[in-house]
Amino acid sequence: MPVYNSKDQHRHGDMRMKILVLSNYANGLFLFRKEVLQAFQRQGYETVISVPYDENCRKLEDMGFLVLPTEFERRGSNPVHDFKLFLKYMKLLKEQRPDVVLTYTIKPNLYGGLACRIKRIPYFVNITGLGTAVEKQGLMGRALIAFYRVAVQKAACVFFQNEGNKQFMLEHGVGKKRNRLLPGSGVNLQEHPYESYPCEDEGIIFLAVLRIMKDKGIEEYLTAAQQIGKEFPESRFYLAGEYEQESKKDYEPWIQRLSDEGKLKYFGHIDNVPEVMAKSHVIVHPSYHEGLSNVLLEAAACGRPVLASDVPGCRETLQNGLSGLTFPAKDARGLTQAMKTILSYSKSDRQEMGIRGREYVEEVFDRQKVIGIYLEEIGKSL
Known part of the structure; x- marks a missing residue:
């Protein structure tokens, strides 16, 4: 109009x-x-x-x-x-x-x-x-x-x-x-095109893109990364996002330790999020509350299965069991179990979930x- x-x-x-x-x-x-x-x-x-x-x-x-x-x-x-x-x-x-x-x-x-x-x-x-x-x-x-x-x-x-x-x-x-x-x-579907699902020969990469603060679920992500890293050593964990100044002292030593141990790759703030998403296999978003998660929309547009906390603003972005999995918010054990579940799927299952996610955002979130x-x-x- x-x-x-x-x-x-x-x-x-x-x-x-x-x-x-x-x-x-x-x-x-x-x-x-x-x-x-x-x-x-x-x-x-x-x-x-x-x-x-x-x-x-x-x-x-x-x-x-x-x-x-x-x-x-x-x-x-x-x-x-x-x-x-x-x-x-x-x-x-x-x-x-x-x-x-x-x-x-x-x-x-x-x-x-x-x-x-x-x-x-x-x-x-x-x-x-x-x-x-x-x-x-x-x-x-x-x-x-x-x-x-x-x-x-x-x-x-x-x-x-x-x-x-x-x-x-x-x-x-x-x-x-x-x-x-x-x-x-x-989501801008032209700026965020579908990207071919990457090879899994060197392990499955989980990526979280979030501001590093408690309410975005950083504690749950780091805890789950430690646990999954022990049980599935071929898995890899990426983290992108800037520190909130008031909570930097709480999380920087933890992130640095996991990075030094080779269990986590921390990118800091980046402007090329789509490029990093395209190289990842599963996008994780453990936020406690959202308006509507742009990270999850862009992950689905890219064609990646997602793991998201079951809260308003996250659950609407996926079809649970079809394009991703939900888990309880503030629950590291629930996130760990969701990671184990998606690791139990075949490569073609994960690829198909990503395709369904792309179709869903095209239909609903253009x-x-x-x-x-x-x-x-x-x-x-x-």
């Missing part, structure tokens, strides 16, 4: 319609939403991005987007710092005067959403995951849910990425006015579907 026409142009004189995007991480926008941003460009929108500045911002600038550095603590909970972020967003809205605002991740959703509500600017909130505090439902979690109710009450639409998150938030009064389920961020939903909803708001 087109969202820019002569009526829009008349309403704004010669000025183009402007979309402001608020997020907490430039690389996430580049990797998983650049096609959405490019679609806005094609529709005639001026697209401006507000995000904490890092080296990844250059990728977005090279695509022709104006990037406005907006510094804040992605995971801190200092109320003074967070109030300053709210004031930054209020100032940004006054200066940029956007026609529509899109928010991603918790702090932009909350403080950006509240600022848009006060300024009476149409805004769309994307709940990409509930986060640890909300999942635990303690005092902080209840406070965040209450804040969410206020911040998104006037949103033009609240997007959810899995049915579990959607039902949880609706039960707590968040997003009841207008909401819609997205197939996550989808990123073009996500783009269509955004354009449709923004068109309604204008």
Whole structure:
């Protein structure tokens, strides 16, 4: 559905319609939403991005987007710092005067959403995951849910990425006015083509791509790698992803020890994840909670069987027993057993699981579907 026409142009004189995007991480926008941003460009929108500045911002600038550095603590909970972020967003809205605002991740959703509500600017909130505090439902979690109710009450639409998150938030009064389920961020099927299943003569490679922190299941992966490595010494284990600064001291010595022993190959942060996936045989994702796992979507697009924790945001990405296997979250023994099960299959079984995974994402998770939903909803708001 087109969202820019002569009526829009008349309403704004010669000025183009402007979309402001608020997020907490430039690389996430580049990797998983650049096609959405490019679609806005094609529709005639001026697209401006507000995000904490890092080296990844250059990728977005090279695509022709104006990037406005907006510094804040992605995971801190200092109320003074967070109030300053709210004031930054209020100032940004006054200066940029956007026609529509899109928010991603918790702090932009909350403080950006509240600022848009006060300024009476149409805004769309994307709940990409509930986060640890909300999942635990303690005092902080209840406070965040209450804040969410206020911040998104006037949103033009609240997007959810899995049915579990959607039902949880609706039960707590968040997003009841207008909401819609997205197939996550989808996957670019051209950028992530099917890759031939690799030879297994030198052993089966398990790969985990995750931020190195407890809630992504790093402890379970390392524990399972140690156990499987003892019982199936021909198996190999890869790990790609950057440390979260607050937990680096907990996991760096463990990862270094396994690397020194030759039981684990640690890549650190890499930009060539598809290339490493193509050389691997099984992708493992032991996360405790997700909006919808891009790692699992890209693994399936590549044609690799997956092992995933049985939580919302992971289980939707596979057909259990057909394109992969699930196991209980926070359960190293369950993950170890899932690894043993997939090792017991034949090479042709594993290859067939990967083919089925590719067919499934083609049917359900094509990123073009996500783009269509955004354009449709923004068109309604204008």
